Each structure stands twice: as structure tokens, then as C-alpha cells.
Amino acid sequence: VVCSELFNCSHHHLCHKMKILLILSALVVVSSALRARLDSQEVLLNRMSARLATLTEQLDKKTGACEESSNMVEKYTFDLDRKFGDGCGTRGFQCGGGHPQCVSLLAVCDGDKNCGNGADENVCDSPAEEGSSWLGHVVYDRCTHRKPKEIRMIINKFKRNPYFGSKAQAEASFVLSRSSAEEESKAYLMSAGSHCFGCRQIITTPPDDDALSLTCKFDQGDRKHCTGNIVRDITGEKCAEFFFKRE
Ligand SMILES: [Ca+2]
CATH class of the missing domain: 1.20.5 (Single alpha-helices involved in coiled-coils or other helix-helix interfaces)
Structure with missing residues (x-):
């Protein structure tokens, strides 16, 4: 229809x-x-x-x-170490002398002469003695939130390990101040760490919750100075520097 x-x-x-x-x-x-x-x-x-x-x-x-770029970083690190470093990288100790030789950092101060010239057993006396006090002035600072102008590092404990000679146990306390005049802007921190004889440096664990640790390297050829680097604990990146002088 x-x-x-x-x-x-x-x-x-x-x-x-x-x-x-x-x-x-x-x-x-x-x-x-x-x-x-x-x-x-x-x-x-x-x-x-x-x-x-x-x-x-x-x-x-x-x-x-x-x-x-990671390959390039590796290459540059290698080049830099060859040109300006001691040629042994970050895990090696340079024996020095007329016949350059690298030995493992773990072999330094272990009681046996691993270097032909015995240099690995001649660096076992650290300037960071127990009770010594070091005052560091800021060189640059890209990472700390307290932005101190000065850091005082006091070595509270320095203990050698009889079975593991290449490292000593070290404990330090830090006094951070923005200026020497302002007493109230001071911060007090404690840290455990170690002294690596082969690397000639104190390495502390992060004393604060910002994962920043301080290392101080005795690289000035004397027992009175060390170059303090604030290092990001995870990446190892240096982000602040303080120059320390023994008080
Ligand atoms: Ca040795």
C-alpha cells in the first residue's frame, strides 16, 4: 500500500x-x-x-x-685523563717515577709493594688526622640549598682497617655558615665516610636529605689544603666547589 x-x-x-x-x-x-x-x-x-x-x-x-654522546663523554674523559690526569683513570693509582705504572686503588696501602718503585705503600699517611679542622671557602655553588659561604670540616674519627688498608674509616662534622658574623645562620651536620689513600681524598656520605656529598682531595701537593667538591650522590656530578685550608 x-x-x-x-x-x-x-x-x-x-x-x-x-x-x-x-x-x-x-x-x-x-x-x-x-x-x-x-x-x-x-x-x-x-x-x-x-x-x-x-x-x-x-x-x-x-x-x-x-x-x-655517551660514547663521546667516555672518549673525552679518557682524553682528559691522558692529557691532564695521571693516565690511570678513576680506579687506578699512578706509581709515578721514570716508569709510569698503574695499579688498582685497592692495592694501595695493603702492605705489599705493587708498584715497581713501591710508591703504593708510600702514601699511607693522611693529612686528615683525627681532630684536624679545615675551613673551606666557596669557589662556586650550583646546587646546595643552604648556599653557605664557608664550610668548616672537623675530622672526628679516623680509623684504619687492619684488613682493608686502602681505605680508612672517617667521620666528619660540618659547620655551614653564610657569613662568619651571623651566628644564627649556621647549620651543623654530621657525616660518616672514608679516606681513600690511592685517591688522596676524603669521601663523605650525604649528611643532609639532599643526596649531596662532599669529597676533599689533597691535590695541592702539601698537607695543608684540599679541594672540596660537592657531588650529586646518584650521578657523581660535581655541582659546587669549596677550597679548604687546614686551621
Ligand atoms: Ca700495595
């Missing part, structure tokens, strides 16, 4: 044909709509995979660059 009304056809057979035509055209419309939709989805998918490919490529480049 609806069909007869729509197409104004009275003949039953004609109406049936019209019905089929109508259904077919409707199907064509639906399928082309579906096709169009699928096409647009495909375009979107293609676009997304292209984007993913670009991102992966960028990521690969960045990872590559990262590896490359």
Missing part, C-alpha cells in the same frame, strides 16, 4: 519491481556510505602508521644520538 501510494502505481507487478529497485538503490547508498567510511578509516590508519613510523625514526635517531 505504501509503495502504491509512493509511486502511484496501481499495477501489482510494477510495484513489486519498484520495490526491488528501491531496495537495491538503498543497498547501493548504504554500501557506498560504508565504503566511504572504510576509506576514511583506511586514510586515518595510513596517516597514523605514517606518524608512528616518523616517531619511531625520530626515537631511533635520539637513542642513537644518546649512545653517541
Whole structure:
């Protein structure tokens, strides 16, 4: 009835044909709509995979660059050590003398002469004696939150280990002050640490909750000075320096 009304056809057979035509055209419309939709989805998918490919490529480049720069850091560290260091890296001790030789830091002060010239057993007397007091002045400071101008380091304990000669146990207290006049701006901190004979330095553990530790290296060729580095405990990056003089 609806069909007869729509197409104004009275003949039953004609109406049936019209019905089929109508259904077919409707199907064509639906399928082309579906096709169009699928096409647009495909375009979107293609676009997304292209984007993913670009991102992966960028990521690969960045990872590559990262590896490359870490290789370069290693190379520069090696070059620097060769030009300005003692050629033994961070884990070695340079025996010195006419025939340069590297021995492990662990072999320093262990009681056996490992260097041909015996130098590894001649550096076993630390200037950081128990009770000694050291005053450090800021050289630069990029990381401490207290921003002290002075750090006083007092060695409270210095104890040698009879079984492990290359390191001694050291305990230090620090007095941090922004200026020597302002008594109230002082901070007092305590730290445990060690003295590494082969590296000629005191290494303390972070006394505060900022994961910064202080090392003081006796690199001035005397027993009266040490170069104090504030180091980020996790990365080992130096971020402040204080120059210490024995009081
Ligand atoms: Ca030795």
C-alpha cells in the first residue's frame, strides 16, 4: 500500500519491481556510505602508521644520538685523563717515577709493594688526622640549598682497617655558615665516610636529605689544603666547589 501510494502505481507487478529497485538503490547508498567510511578509516590508519613510523625514526635517531654522546663523554674523559690526569683513570693509582705504572686503588696501602718503585705503600699517611679542622671557602655553588659561604670540616674519627688498608674509616662534622658574623645562620651536620689513600681524598656520605656529598682531595701537593667538591650522590656530578685550608 505504501509503495502504491509512493509511486502511484496501481499495477501489482510494477510495484513489486519498484520495490526491488528501491531496495537495491538503498543497498547501493548504504554500501557506498560504508565504503566511504572504510576509506576514511583506511586514510586515518595510513596517516597514523605514517606518524608512528616518523616517531619511531625520530626515537631511533635520539637513542642513537644518546649512545653517541655517551660514547663521546667516555672518549673525552679518557682524553682528559691522558692529557691532564695521571693516565690511570678513576680506579687506578699512578706509581709515578721514570716508569709510569698503574695499579688498582685497592692495592694501595695493603702492605705489599705493587708498584715497581713501591710508591703504593708510600702514601699511607693522611693529612686528615683525627681532630684536624679545615675551613673551606666557596669557589662556586650550583646546587646546595643552604648556599653557605664557608664550610668548616672537623675530622672526628679516623680509623684504619687492619684488613682493608686502602681505605680508612672517617667521620666528619660540618659547620655551614653564610657569613662568619651571623651566628644564627649556621647549620651543623654530621657525616660518616672514608679516606681513600690511592685517591688522596676524603669521601663523605650525604649528611643532609639532599643526596649531596662532599669529597676533599689533597691535590695541592702539601698537607695543608684540599679541594672540596660537592657531588650529586646518584650521578657523581660535581655541582659546587669549596677550597679548604687546614686551621
Ligand atoms: Ca700495595
